[in-house]
Amino acid sequence: MTSPLGKDLLGLEFLSSEQIRLILDTAEPFKEISERAIKKVPALRGSTIVNLFFENSTRTRISFEFAEKRLSADTVNVSSSGSSVAKGETLVDTARNLEAMRIDMVVIRHGASGAASFLAERIESNVINAGDGTHEHPTQGLLDLLTLRDHLGDLKGKRVCICGDVLHSRVARSNIWGLQKVGAEVAVCGPRSLLPNSIEEFGVTVFKRIEEAIEWADALNVLRLQLERMTAGYIPSSREYNRVFGVSRERLNRAKRKILILHPGPMNRGVEIDSDVADGPHSVILNQVTNGVAVRMAVLYLLAGGKPELAEAAKGGNR
Numbered sequence: 001m002t003s004p005l006g007k008d009l010l011g012l013e014f015l016s017s018e019q020i021r022l023i024l025d026t027a028e029p030f031k032e033i034s035e036r037a038i039k040k041v042p043a044l045r046g047s048t049i050v051n052l053f054f055e056n057s058t059r060t061r062i063s064f065e066f067a068e069k070r071l072s073a074d075t076v077n078v079s080s081s082g083s084s085v086a087k088g089e090t091l092v093d094t095a096r097n098l099e100a101m102r103i104d105m106v107v108i109r110h111g112a113s114g115a116a117s118f119l120a121e122r123i124e125s126n127v128i129n130a131g132d133g134t135h136e137h138p139t140q141g142l143l144d145l146l147t148l149r150d151h152l153g154d155l156k157g158k159r160v161c162i163c164g165d166v167l168h169s170r171v172a173r174s175n176i177w178g179l180q181k182v183g184a185e186v187a188v189c190g191p192r193s194l195l196p197n198s199i200e201e202f203g204v205t206v207f208k209r210i211e212e213a214i215e216w217a218d219a220l221n222v223l224r225l226q227l228e229r230m231t232a233g234y235i236p237s238s239r240e241y242n243r244v245f246g247v248s249r250e251r252l253n254r255a256k257r258k259i260l261i262l263h264p265g266p267m268n269r270g271v272e273i274d275s276d277v278a279d280g281p282h283s284v285i286l287n288q289v290t291n292g293v294a295v296r297m298a299v300l301y302l303l304a305g306g307k308p309e310l311a312e313a314a315k316g317g318n319r
């Protein structure tokens with residue numbers, strides 16, 4: 001069956017605005033399934049999906065697994081420790097062996113940028129990128145768009161600033177491409193050492209001060225400082241970073257209008273975001289997590305050849 005998304009979901013850079021809207025619209029009817037007592041519909045019954053997580057994950061891995069199970073797919077989880085990857089087996093050999101067992105889809109998280117497309121070119125199963133190095137994290141970008149749309153309506157002309165460690169962030173790239181495609185204005189804010197040299201080529205506004213970003217934006221997507229990817233001294237200290245770029249209640253109180261706060265997680269509380277902001281009235285961080293399941297259900301359903309107009313009907317039963 002052909003999918004309106006093509007064979008794989010590797011990133012938002014090469015999706016059209018229509019394909020992005022289609023995924024968000026398909027996610028809408030799937031939201032309700034997670035609110036039911038019996039959270040299961042038969043849409044992917046008989047499909048086998050392998051979740052290959054070669055990097056740590058809480059939100060993405062668990063929400064993909066929930067999405068798969070709620071659509072009645074059979075799922076298998078593979079991580080590098082405990083599999084033959086730990087004995088030196090290559091990514092492609094691992095995937096080909098899984099394919100030999102007749103699987104339908106692979107969800108992959110990998111530390112290397114490009115790992116998902118490398119795999120997609122070599123296997124016939126559908127491949128979904130669940131985060132590859134510093135390249136893209138498309139389902140995170142999509143769930144961020146859905147959460148913003150829930151709260152701000154049509155995103156055309158809305159102003160979203162991505163704050164913090166843009167240099168190491170696959171979430172930033174997926175957000176920039178996704179937001180621009182649905183007509184939002186996008187800015188970034190952070191220390192120059194944590195912005196890519198070519199950031200202006202992305203067509204974004206660059207703010208040097210967090211106060212300017214807060215004054216400009218309808219929403220801030222606050223990124224985690226990825227200390228584990230920092231091979232050099234990018235910032236003097238976490239404390240100094242918080243003092244200059246931290247999103248605090250005091251700073252938000254000076255905003256002229258209500259501003260939404262997103263964070264992809266996991267958060268460094270007291271570094272890029274203060275706890276009273278993360279848990280406060282501006283925050284939609286847990287709404288992002290809830291929407292992650294619906295967005296991933298929509299992606300799985302569409303890649304499996306599900307008809308968007310039948311997503312409502314696919315929900316049938318088990319109310």
Ligand code: CP
Nearest residue numbers: 057058059060264265
């Ligand atoms: N946002 C995100 O990717 O979180 P995890 O690393 O926990 O999956």
